[in-house]
Amino acid sequence: xxxxxxxxxxxxxxxxxxxxxxxxxxxxxxxxxxxxxxxxxxxxxxxxxxxxxxxxxxxxxxxxxxxxxxxxxxxxxxxxxxxxxxxxxxxxxxxxxxxxxxxxxxxxxxxxxxxxxxxxxxxxxxxxxxxxxxxxxxxxxxxxxxxxxxxxxxxxxxxxxxxxxxxx
Amino acid sequence: xxxxxxxxxxxxxxxxxxxxxxxxxxxxxxxxxxxxxxxxxxxxxxxxxxxxxxxxxxxxxxxxxxxxxxxxxxxxxxxxxxxxxxxxxxxxxxxxxxxxxxxxxxxxxxxxxxxxxxxxxxxxxxxxxxxxxxxxxxxxxxxxxxxxxxxxxxxxxxxxxxxxxxxxxxxxxxxxxxxxxxxxxxxxxxxxxxxxxxxxxxxxxxxxxxxxxxxxxxxxxxxxxxxxxxxxxxxxxxxxxxxxxxxxxxxxxxxxxxxxxxxxxxxxxxxxxxxxxxxxxxxx
Numbered sequence: 001x002x003x004x005x006x007x008x009x010x011x012x013x014x015x016x017x018x019x020x021x022x023x024x025x026x027x028x029x030x031x032x033x034x035x036x037x038x039x040x041x042x043x044x045x046x047x048x049x050x051x052x053x054x055x056x057x058x059x060x061x062x063x064x065x066x067x068x069x070x071x072x073x074x075x076x077x078x079x080x081x082x083x084x085x086x087x088x089x090x091x092x093x094x095x096x097x098x099x100x101x102x103x104x105x106x107x108x109x110x111x112x113x114x115x116x117x118x119x120x121x122x123x124x125x126x127x128x129x130x131x132x133x134x135x136x137x138x139x140x141x142x143x144x145x146x147x148x149x150x151x152x153x154x155x156x157x158x159x160x161x162x163x164x165x166x167x168x
Numbered sequence: 169x170x171x172x173x174x175x176x177x178x179x180x181x182x183x184x185x186x187x188x189x190x191x192x193x194x195x196x197x198x199x200x201x202x203x204x205x206x207x208x209x210x211x212x213x214x215x216x217x218x219x220x221x222x223x224x225x226x227x228x229x230x231x232x233x234x235x236x237x238x239x240x241x242x243x244x245x246x247x248x249x250x251x252x253x254x255x256x257x258x259x260x261x262x263x264x265x266x267x268x269x270x271x272x273x274x275x276x277x278x279x280x281x282x283x284x285x286x287x288x289x290x291x292x293x294x295x296x297x298x299x300x301x302x303x304x305x306x307x308x309x310x311x312x313x314x315x316x317x318x319x320x321x322x323x324x325x326x327x328x329x330x331x332x333x334x335x336x337x338x339x340x341x342x343x344x345x346x347x348x349x350x351x352x353x354x355x356x357x358x359x360x361x362x363x364x365x366x367x368x369x370x371x372x373x374x375x376x377x378x379x380x381x382x383x384x385x386x387x388x389x390x391x392x393x394x395x396x397x398x399x400x401x402x403x404x405x406x407x408x409x410x411x412x413x414x415x416x417x418x419x420x421x422x423x424x425x426x427x428x429x430x431x432x433x434x435x436x437x438x439x440x441x442x443x444x445x446x447x448x449x450x451x452x
Contacts, residue, residue: 021225021323021354026291049225079224117443122322123452
């Protein structure tokens with residue numbers, strides 16, 4: 001009796017199983033700068049170069065949300081770029097210089113293959129940095145603030161000179 | 169003998185020394201007229217229209233760059249064959265020396281130039297657009313005041329199939345008939361590759377399971393069977409696996425071969441085995 005039996009074992013990963021890509025604007029140091037107290041729209045495009053395909057998008061961030069989120073996105077056949085927009089809002093307690101990381105990934109829902117279904121997932125991230133509004137006006141000191149400060153100074157001097165008499 | 173010089177004489181002498189050169193100098197000034205006869209006007213590139221470049225994975229993306237030229241001698245004086253555009257960044261150049269002219273009025277022509285970018289061209293907002301055209305007298309006009317952006321493209325594909333055939337039950341370190349190769353088809357450098365595998369189930373007898381843990385992978389092929397042992401439903405980083413983008417047409421660093429080995433348990437039966445869940449390669 002044979003110790004081993006021959007098995008017909010066929011596993012195929014098909015060529016170019018997924019043709020998806022993610023297109024984004026170039027970010028210096030992979031960092032998006034947002035002015036404190038504001039929000040902005042960030043665009044990604046999912047690129048398909050093959051047959052029609054369904055993909056899912058997962059966004060992991062406390063400060064960003066997908067606008068008009070869909071459980072699955074259908075990418076048209078051929079070379080196509082499907083735009084998706086993130087609404088990024090700076091937190092109320094954010095300070096200038098704070099940085100946040102936004103993670104997201106895109107994965108095909110319809111995979112191809114032989115015995116093993118195979119898919120490629122693209123995992124991406126970028127940073128958001130809070131910056132000061134360069135056009136923010138320098139706060140003005142009003143005249144009445146000068147007056148108040150002057151009288152407080154006078155009051156302080158008077159109290160200082162006469163504290164022994166006052167607290168006798 | 170004592171020389172006595174009067175103060176008055178000294179003053180007179182100084183005045184003479186001062187006045188004489190001025191008087192004579194005024195006599196040697198010559199006036200002449202320069203007459204330049206302008207018979208030709210140089211062309212002027214006064215407007216350049218550029219768009220951002222969205223690359224196409226593993227392929228070529230072509231954009232139109234338009235620029236408008238005026239020439240006081242009329243558009244007929246422009247030498248259309250000299251119109252061209254060159255877009256450069258970090259020593260890489262993409263251009264076209266054959267542009268299509270459209271004459272709008274007697275002194276104004278617009279050139280449309282198609283420029284192609286490869287999928288691996290660097291992402292940047294600093295690609296410099298240099299347009300040029302000359303007239304029939306050889307006077308050349310250039311404009312390099314515009315930049316364009318090549319966007320970031322993260323994309324990957326599987327180049328070759330992975331096939332195991334005719335593997336004996338109990339066989340150790342079985343290798344596929346072809347190696348499994350990934351290809352970076354964009355301009356983004358992937359710094360990590362993860363693999364998520366799932367158990368295979370027998371097609372005829374679903375009680376037989378070929379566990380994901382029977383697969384081992386690495387990127388070095390140094391020792392048969394060495395590397396990472398896959399785990400059912402677990403994303404595992406492939407040690408040392410990166411996938412940089414191509415830097416030139418001849419660069420092959422954007423390809424990464426992943427070597428597979430399979431140990432077939434003796435408890436399995438002869439049949440096909442399928443995965444009921446999609447395996448995943450995640451790049452980041």
